Ligand SMILES: [Fe+2]
């Protein structure tokens with residue numbers, strides 16, 4: 001159809017007034033935004049490496065979805081103050097129960113077998129029932145979110161199958177799924193438009209608060225032990241350049257610990273503007289991408305990295321500190337510190353000119369670009385987090401770095 005730019009059913013009255021539309025989109029926004037916090041809270045506690053990686057990617061995609069939905073809300077006569085409110089106590093209860101997942105399987109079922117399939121179903125219904133001209137901006141946003149959600153759910157379904165076959169966690173996961181589903185029904189579904197029962201559900205596990213682990217977890221069934229020391233690969237090559245290159249691959253692979261530190265900050269740091277969580281979600285996913293650079297490079301060379309000891313210092317040494325101090329240590333101490341001539345640029349040039357390794361050269365090229373962004377994020381947010389100017393923050397970073405390296409050095413001499 002050439003008329004209406006191809007928009008179908010232009011004469012049909014839609015389901016949503018502006019007010020009703022804002023009300024349901026506020027619920028969509030709330031769910032995606034909470035899924036960020038939940039994935040961040042669980043990242044350091046979960047065991048399976050592939051699950052950690054996926055949580056990081058999907059958390060970033062949830063942040064992109066949240067950001068789009070927030071912008072759309074602001075176009076629907078919704079004040080910024082209203083956007084930051086929790087829309088419905090029974091939806092809050094659903095999220096508070098989801099974060100109480102006891103293991104990898106429960107969390108995977110909760111996100112990928114309960115919440116996200118319900119989101120897809122609701123968004124498809126919204127797209128079909130809304131007035132096609134008036135609500136085209138929402139339709140476009142929901143369509144793009146559905147593309148991400150369908151990929152995420154397909155991944156999650158496969159993961160659930162693999163975990164169920166391995167039979168490590170199965171106890172209790174059916175009950176967890178049933179409970180979450182009953183909380184979702186009690187909330188009237190994702191959009192709250194289904195009939196709500198007047199008998200409100202009782203809290204189940206969420207009487208207690210969810211706490212971050214004090215030490216990050218690596219899968220005890222197929223990964224090496226956590227360590228505060230770098231261990232490179234077993235049988236490193238004799239050629240010092242090649243040995244150095246493999247060491248660098250391993251350092252990249254172990255950046256999961258940086259992602260976990262950021263996850264802890266996202267989870268613990270309350271009351272920052274939305275843009276802070278949006279920035280840190282990307283920062284977190286970048287660090288997981290860096291871990292994947294290392295994983296891909298090592299696997300491509302035929303090195304088995306998973307059974308090696310796993311460096312977890314970034315999270316484990318800093319976990320007891322205030323979230324602002326943790327983010328200062330990483331973004332100013334480590335990342336701004338890597339902007340010198342001997343930092344990220346030198347790593348890239350080493351791969352290009354000395355090791356002459358095309359894949360690692362490409363990885364380090366982008367790693368360097370990402371780190372420029374991260375140092376900027378540090379300068380943008382740490383003064384706010386610490387409550388002092390950037391010169392003061394740099395002094396904090398210096399002290400935290402000294403403390404950190406002392407603990408890492410001690411771990412070497414204890415061997
Ligand atoms: Fe990194």
Ligand SMILES: [Fe+2]
Nearest residue numbers: 335370371374
């Ligand atoms: Fe970084």
